[in-house]
Amino acid sequence: MAHIRIGNAPCSWGVLEFDLDGQAAGYAQVLDEMAAAGYEGTELGDWGFMPTDPDALARELAGRGLTMLGAFVPVALKDPDAHAAGIEAALKTARLLAAVAERMNGHAPFLVLADDNGSDPIRTRNAGRVTPEMGLSDAEWAVFAAGAERIARVVHHETGLRTVFHHHCAGYVETPDEIARLLSLTDPAVLGLVFDTGHYAFGAGDCSAALDGLRRFASRIWYIHFKDCHPEIAAAGRAAGWDYFESVRRGVFCELGRGGVDFPGVAEWLAARPDIGWGIVEQDVLPGMGAPKASAERNGIFSWRTLRFCVSTLWNGSAKDV
Numbered sequence: 001m002a003h004i005r006i007g008n009a010p011c012s013w014g015v016l017e018f019d020l021d022g023q024a025a026g027y028a029q030v031l032d033e034m035a036a037a038g039y040e041g042t043e044l045g046d047w048g049f050m051p052t053d054p055d056a057l058a059r060e061l062a063g064r065g066l067t068m069l070g071a072f073v074p075v076a077l078k079d080p081d082a083h084a085a086g087i088e089a090a091l092k093t094a095r096l097l098a099a100v101a102e103r104m105n106g107h108a109p110f111l112v113l114a115d116d117n118g119s120d121p122i123r124t125r126n127a128g129r130v131t132p133e134m135g136l137s138d139a140e141w142a143v144f145a146a147g148a149e150r151i152a153r154v155v156h157h158e159t160g161l162r163t164v165f166h167h168h169c170a171g172y173v174e175t176p177d178e179i180a181r182l183l184s185l186t187d188p189a190v191l192g193l194v195f196d197t198g199h200y201a202f203g204a205g206d207c208s209a210a211l212d213g214l215r216r217f218a219s220r221i222w223y224i225h226f227k228d229c230h231p232e233i234a235a236a237g238r239a240a241g242w243d244y245f246e247s248v249r250r251g252v253f254c255e256l257g258r259g260g261v262d263f264p265g266v267a268e269w270l271a272a273r274p275d276i277g278w279g280i281v282e283q284d285v286l287p288g289m290g291a292p293k294a295s296a297e298r299n300g301i302f303s304w305r306t307l308r309f310c311v312s313t314l315w316n317g318s319a320k321d322v
Contacts, residue, residue: 004270004276004277004278004279005040005041005067005277005278005279006038006039006040006041006278006279006280006281006300006303006304007039007040007041007042007043007066007067007069007278007279007280007281008034008037008039008041008042008280008281008282008296008299008300009042009043009045009225009280009281009282010027010030010042010043010044010045010046010049010050011045011282011283011284011285012281012282012283012284012285012292012295012296012299013025013029013030013033013285013292013296014285014286014292015030015045015046015049025292027045027049027050027051027060028060030045030292031050031060031061031064031066032064033292033293033296034064034066034296035064035065035066037293037296037297037300038300038304039066039281039296039300040065040066040067041066041067041068041069041278041280042061042066042067042068042069043068043069043070043071043072043112043280044068044070044071044072044093044096044097045071045072046072047071047089047092047093052096054096054099054100054102054103055103057096057100058100058103058104061100061104062104067104067105067107068097068100068101068104068107068109069107069109069110069278069280070097070109070110070111070112070164070194070223070280071093071094071096071097071109071111071112072112072114072166073086073089073090073093073111073112073113073114074114074115074116074117075089075090075113075114075115075116075147075148075151076115076116076119077115077116077143077144077147077148077172078115078136078140078143078144078172079143080143080147082116082147083147083150083151086147086151087150087151087154090111090113090151090154090155090163091154091155091158091159093111094111094155094158094159094161095158095159097109097111097159097161098159098160098161108160108161108162109161110161110162110163110164110192110194110222110223111151111152111155111161111162111163111164112163112164112165112166112194112223113148113151113152113163113164113165113166113191114165114166114168114171115144115168115171115172115173116171117168117169117170117171118170118171118244118245120170120171120172122134123170123171123172123174124170124243124244124245125241125243125244126243127169127170127174127202127203127243127244127247128169128202128203128205128234128237128238128244128247128252129205129238130174130175130203132177135172135178136172141181141182141185142185144172144182145182145185145186148165148182148186148191149186149187149190149191151163152186152190152191153190156190162192162222163190163191163192164191164192164193164194164222164223165182165186165191165192165193165194166194166196166199166225167179167182167193167195167196167199167200167203168196168199169199169202169203169244170243170244174199174203175203175204176200176203176204176209176213176216178203179193179200179213179217180216180217183217183220188219188220192220192221192222192223193217193220193221193222193223194221194222194223194224194225195213195214195217195221195223195224195225196224196225196227196282197210197213197214197224197225197226197227197228197229197261197263197266198210198225198227198228198229198253198259198261198282198284199225199227200213201228201229201234201259201260201261202229202234202247202252202253205234205238206260207228207229207230207231207234207259207260207261208231208260208261208262210229210261210262210266211262211265211266211269214266214269215269218269218273221273221276222275222276223276223278223280224266224270224276224278224279224280225279225280225281225282226256226263226266226279226280226281226282226303227253227256227261227281227282227283227284228253228254228255228256228257228258228259228260228261228263228283229252229253229254229259229260229261230251230252230253230254230258230259230260231259231260233247233250233251233252233254234247234252236250237250237252245286248284248285248286249286253282253283253284253285254283255283255295255298255299255302256281256283256298256299256302256303256306257302257306263302263306264306267306279303281296281299281300281303283295283296283299
């Protein structure tokens with residue numbers, strides 16, 4: 001059976017969808033450092049971060065031996081008036097992804113759909129400790145789910161690409177029960193889940209909970225993000241009342257292996273899922289925060305030793321030398 005391949009994403013270099021202070025690295029530096037660290041794929045990052053001409057983007061990726069794996073598109077799905085613009089944004093992004101795939105190896109990237117995370121003050125202020133009364137009403141859930149499914153259907157019809165929903169702290173789909181609610185309201189043949197180990201752990205209020213989430217939502221998971229969650233920092237944030245961005249600034253999403261996520265357990269779970277061929281390392285940091293290149297190198301070594309090595313051994317593949 002094939003072994004999993006490991007990519008990284010621009011968010012590990014502080015390239016985020018939020019309007020934040022600080023200066024993140026440019027796309028050429030990010031891709032150079034990503035490839036030098038041994039990663040094999042990337043996501044697009046915010047629209048306009050990388051070239052939006054498919055020929056130019058394909059050249060940039062091919063020259064570094066990288067595969068385009070997906071692109072994050074945030075939409076305020078709670079608001080029905082935002083759905084039309086969300087469809088247009090998703091289609092614009094999906095068309096670029098499809099065109100790049102056609103020019104390269106033919107790997108079909110995912111459209112990674114998400115809520116407009118960080119836009120609701122209550123959810124942002126209480127990320128990692130939200131309670132049910134902070135959630136959507138039944139009517140709002142119906143609007144949210146219908147919008148997500150409609151975007152996924154249009155993207156597939158127009159481009160052939162599949163859509164996965166990204167549960168995310170500081171958005172309306174953060175906790176395990178909120179993930180379950182969205183999935184119960186959407187067609188499993190149309191909308192999948194990108195399972196983010198760190199966001200799940202932080203949103204569940206338990207940094208060791210990710211493996212339980214993988215098992216609970218296994219039938220809907222099409223794609224995976226490897227992210228860790230530091231239990232002491234998460235607990236400090238809950239005690240001090242930090243908002244989402246302060247928790248990120250304090251390092252709640254730490255380097256892989258330094259938090260509470262059971263990555264050997266994740267590797268064993270992946271061994272039974274040969275349909276999931278890629279894993280994306282993400283260490284969400286704010287612009288200008290930390291040393292992304294060094295962190296990416298350490299995260300890569302950890303991934304290949306703990307994730308890829310475990311999985312490729314179980315699948316009788318070959319592990320990358322590190």
